[in-house]
Amino acid sequence: MLRPSLRYRQAMAAPHSFTGEDCVEFHIHGGSAVITAVLQALGSVPGMRPADAGEFTRRAFQAGKLGLTEVEGLGDLIHAETEAQRRQALRQMSGELGRLYQDWSHRLKRCLAHVEAFIDFSEDELIEDGVLNQVDRSVCDLQAEMERHLKDERRGERLRSGVQVVIAGATNAGKSSLLNTLCQRPAAIVSPIAGTTRDVVETALDIGGFPILLSDTAGLRDSPDLVEREGVRRARERVEQADLTLVVVDCAHLPSDAQQAAAFLQGHLTSVLPAQEQPDTVYPTDRFLLVLNKTDLLPEEQRQKLDRELRCVSGLPPVCLISCHTNDGLQDFLTALHSSVKTLCGDPLSGAPTLTQARHRAHLQQCFAALAQYQRYRDMDMALAAEGVRLALTSLGRITGRVGAEEILDIIFKDFCIGK
Numbered sequence: 130m131l132r133p134s135l136r137y138r139q140a141m142a143a144p145h146s147f148t149g150e151d152c153v154e155f156h157i158h159g160g161s162a163v164i165t166a167v168l169q170a171l172g173s174v175p176g177m178r179p180a181d182a183g184e185f186t187r188r189a190f191q192a193g194k195l196g197l198t199e200v201e202g203l204g205d206l207i208h209a210e211t212e213a214q215r216r217q218a219l220r221q222m223s224g225e226l227g228r229l230y231q232d233w234s235h236r237l238k239r240c241l242a243h244v245e246a247f248i249d250f251s252e253d254e255l256i257e258d259g260v261l262n263q264v265d266r267s268v269c270d271l272q273a274e275m276e277r278h279l280k281d282e283r284r285g286e287r288l289r290s291g292v293q294v295v296i297a298g299a300t301n302a303g304k305s306s307l308l309n310t311l312c313q314r315p316a317a318i319v320s321p322i323a324g325t326t327r328d329v330v331e332t333a334l335d336i337g338g339f340p341i342l343l344s345d346t347a348g349l350r351d352s353p354d355l356v357e358r359e360g361v362r363r364a365r366e367r368v369e370q371a372d373l374t375l376v377v378v379d380c381a382h383l384p385s386d387a388q389q390a391a392a393f394l395q396g397h398l399t400s401v402l403p404a405q406e407q408p409d410t411v412y413p414t415d416r417f418l419l420v421l422n423k424t425d426l427l428p429e430e431q432r433q434k435l436d437r438e439l440r441c442v443s444g445l446p447p448v449c450l451i452s453c454h455t456n457d458g459l460q461d462f463l464t465a466l467h468s469s470v471k472t473l474c475g476d477p478l479s480g481a482p483t484l485t486q487a488r489h490r491a492h493l494q495q496c497f498a499a500l501a502q503y504q505r506y507r508d509m510d511m512a513l514a515a516e517g518v519r520l521a522l523t524s525l526g527r528i529t530g531r532v533g534a535e536e537i538l539d540i541i542f543k544d545f546c547i548g549k
C-alpha cells in the first residue's frame with residue numbers, strides 16, 4: 130500500500146508541484162528491463178501517455194508557475210556548457226529579468242489607464258490636472274531605461290551563444306598551429322606549405338568559464354587558385370562577423386627596430402581589417418589581439434626587446450608573443466584572451482540583468498518604437514497616442530508570455546528534452 134509522507138504530499142500535490150498539478154514520481158531500479166516493464170505497465174493504464182518534450186515546463190508556464198523568460202532561463206541552464214553560461218541562465222531562471230519586464234509592464238498599464246481616463250473624462254473636467262504630464266514623465270523614464278538595457282553591446286546574447294573568435298593572418302603564420310594548441314588536438318592540418326588551410330575550421334572552447342567558437346581561416350593572400358580565393362573570401366567574411374579577431378603574425382618576419390615593427394604590424398592589421406574599418410587606425414582593443422608567433426626562432430634578447438617595446442606602442446591592440454612549438458608565452462596569451470572575452474560577455478552576476486535573446490531585443494525595440502508613437506501623437510490625436518502605449522504593452526507581453534502566439538511557444542518548448 131502506498132503511504133505518502135507529509136513531505137511527499139507537499140511536493141507532489143497540486144498546487145505545490147512544479148507543474149501545479151497532482152504529480153507522482155516513481156523511484157525504480159535502473160536496469161533497462163525494469164524501466165521498460167514499468168513503462169509498459171504505465172502505458173496500459175487508459176489515458177496514460179509519455180510526456181512530450183518540454184511538456185512539464187509548458188504546463189508549469191500555463192499554470193502561471195513560471196514566466197516565459199524563466200522558462201527560457203531553464204532551457205539555457207539545461208544547455209549551458211560553461212560556468213558563465215550556467216550563472217547567466219540561473220539568474221534569468223530566478224526571475225530577475227522577468228521581474229524587470231513585469232515592472233515596466235505595470236508602469237505602462239498605469240500610463241494607459243491615465244491616458245484612457247483622460248480621453249473619456251477630460252471634457253467633463255472630471256480628471257485632475259497634470260495627469261498627462263505624469264504619463265509623459267513615465268514614458269520618458271521608461272524609454273531611458275529601455276535604451277540603457279538595449280545598449281548592452283549584446284553581452285548577454287554573446288555569452289548565451291558563444292563569442293565568435295576568428296584566427297586570421299598571412300599564410301604560414303601558424304594560425305592552424307594556434308587553433309590546435311588551444312583545443313589540444315590536431316583539429317586543423319598544419320604544414321610548411323603556404324595555403325594549407327582553405328576552408329574554415331571551427332571548434333568550441335571554454336576559456337575560463339566563457340564559451341567561445343574558435344575559427345581557423347585560410348591565410349590571407351592573393352592567389353590565382355580558385356579554391357584558395359574562395360577560402361580567402363570566407364576568411365574575410367568571418368573577420369567581419371567576428372566578436373574578436375586573433376591576428377597571427379610570424380615574428381621572424383618582423384623588423385628588429387620597434388618603430389619599424391609597429392609600422393609593419395599596423396600595415397598587417399590593415400590588410401586583415403574589413404574594408405569599412407580601414408580609415409580608423411585606432412583598433413578597438415576588445416576586438417583584436419595581435420599574436421606574434423614563432424618566438425622560438427628569435428634570439429631571446431630580441432624576443433624580450435620586442436615584448437618590452439611593442440607594449441609601449443600606442444594605437445596597437447594588445448600584443449602577445451608566443452611559440453606554438455614550445456608553448457612559450459601561452460599562459461600570458463590565454464590571460465589576454467580571457468580578459469577580452471570577459472569584457473565582451475560582461476559579468477553575468479553583476480549589474481542589471483542583461484538581454485540574452487534576439488527575440489527579447491526585437492520585442493523591446495518594438496516597445497521602444499511604440500512609446501515614440503505616444504510622444505508623436507500626444508498633442509495631436511490622443512486615440513493614436515493611447516494606441517502607442519497599448520502596442521508597447523503588447524510587445525512587452527510577448528517577451529514575458531502574457532501575450533503570445535502558440536507557434537512561438539512551440540519553438541521555445543521544442544528545445545527542451547523529454548522529462549523537463
Ligand SMILES: Nc1nc2c(ncn2[C@@H]2O[C@H](COP(=O)(O)OP(=O)(O)OP(=O)(O)O)[C@@H](O)[C@H]2O)c(=O)[nH]1
Pocket residue numbers: 299300301302303304305306307318319320321322323324325326327346347348349422423424425426451452453454455
Ligand atoms: N618554429 C616554429 N614553427 C611554427 C610555429 N608555429 C607553427 N610553425 C610552423 O609553421 C608552419 C605553418 O604552420 P600552420 O599552422 O600550418 O600555419 P597557417 O598560418 O595555418 O598556414 P596556412 O594554413 O597556410 O595559412 C608549419 O610548418 C608549422 O610547424 C612556432 O611557434 N615555431
Ligand SMILES: [Mg+2]
Pocket residue numbers: 304305306317318319325326345346348
Ligand atoms: Mg592553416
